[in-house]
Amino acid sequence: MAGSERRVTGRRAAVLGHPVAHSLSPVLHRAAYDALGLDGWRYEAIDTTEEQLPALVASLDASWAGLSLTMPLKHAVIPLLDHVDPLANVVGAVNTLVVQPTGGRRPTFVGTNTDVHGLVAALREGLGERSVTSAVVLGAGATAASTLAALAELGCTSPTVLVRSLGRTGGLQRAAHRMGVEPRFEVLDSSGASVLGRLAGADVVVATLPSHAADPVADAIATSGTTPGGVLLDVVYDPRPTALSAAWSAGGGTVVGGERMLLHQAAEQVRLMTGRLPPLAAMDTALESALATA
Structure with missing residues (x-):
C-alpha cells in the first residue's frame, strides 16, 4: 500500500454500552483498520452507563475518530451532540458519534444512525x-x-x-x-x-x-x-x-x-470514521472467525 495511504496514525475509536464486554464491534473495526493499513488506530470496548456518558463525551479530543453506541446509550447521547443527521433525528436513535476536528480546542460531535x-x-x-x-x-x-x-x-x-x-x-x-x-x-x-x-x-x-x-x-x-x-x-x-x-x-x-446486520452497520461506521471504503470481505472473515470461536 502506498505510503500516502498510511500516513494517518494514532486515532482512537470505541464502542460504548452497559454491558459491553460481549460486543463484537472491536473485532470488526480492528479487522477494517488492519485491512486499510491504518497504522496506530485503536478500537476498544468501554463499559459506560448513561450517567457516565456526558463526562466521557466531553473528554473526547481530535485524537478520536468516533464512537459506536449500543444500549442504553442510543437515546442518551443525543443531547450531547452538536449535530444529528436527519435519519438519526427521525429515528430518534444515534448509534454512531463521529468526531470532526475543527482546528480548535474542541472537535464537533455528529450523531448518525448506521443501524x-x-x-x-x-x-x-x-x-x-x-x-x-x-x-x-x-x-x-x-x-x-x-x-x-x-x-x-x-x-x-x-x-x-x-x-x-x-x-x-x-x-x-x-x-x-x-x-x-x-x-x-x-x-x-x-x-x-x-x-x-x-x-x-x-x-x-x-x-x-x-x-x-x-x-x-x-x-x-x-x-x-x-x-x-x-x-x-x-x-x-x-x-x-x-x-x-x-x-x-x-x-x-x-x-x-x-450478524449480517452487525457487519453492515459496522462497515458504514468504518466509512464514516475513516473516510475510506470499508473492507467488507476482511470484516466478514473476522466476524465469522469470532463467531465460530465463540
Whole structure:
C-alpha cells in the first residue's frame, strides 16, 4: 500500500454500552483498520452507563475518530451532540458519534444512525430482487424504530408491529409519525400462537426482541407446522442460530442472521470514521472467525 495511504496514525475509536464486554464491534473495526493499513488506530470496548456518558463525551479530543453506541446509550447521547443527521433525528436513535476536528480546542460531535443501513443491507441479502409489500416487526425498542425506517426504504410503510405491551409503544409511535409511516400495533401473546398467520404471510419479519424473548414464537411455529413464505431477520446472533431462526428455516423460510446486520452497520461506521471504503470481505472473515470461536 502506498505510503500516502498510511500516513494517518494514532486515532482512537470505541464502542460504548452497559454491558459491553460481549460486543463484537472491536473485532470488526480492528479487522477494517488492519485491512486499510491504518497504522496506530485503536478500537476498544468501554463499559459506560448513561450517567457516565456526558463526562466521557466531553473528554473526547481530535485524537478520536468516533464512537459506536449500543444500549442504553442510543437515546442518551443525543443531547450531547452538536449535530444529528436527519435519519438519526427521525429515528430518534444515534448509534454512531463521529468526531470532526475543527482546528480548535474542541472537535464537533455528529450523531448518525448506521443501524438502518445495516438492516437494509442484511435484508437485501435474503430478499434478492424481491420487493417488500408486507412486513412484521417483533418488539418496540430502538432497533424497532430503525427497522421501520429500513422497511420504508424497502417499500413497506405500513408494517405490523407485535409487542408484549401496547403501553410501551409511545416512543416508537412518535418515531413512526416523524418518518411518515403508519404501522399497525398488535399484542404479541405469551404463546405466540395467535400471530402465526401474520408471520407466515409477511414478505419480511424482523425480530428485535432480546435474546430468547422470541422463543415462544419459535415453539408455536415448530409445533403448528407453519410454513413461512418470507425472509426472517432476527437481530439476535447469540445463540446462533436462535430458536426463532431455526424454526423458521425448518419451516422452509429464508433466514438472515443478525450478524449480517452487525457487519453492515459496522462497515458504514468504518466509512464514516475513516473516510475510506470499508473492507467488507476482511470484516466478514473476522466476524465469522469470532463467531465460530465463540
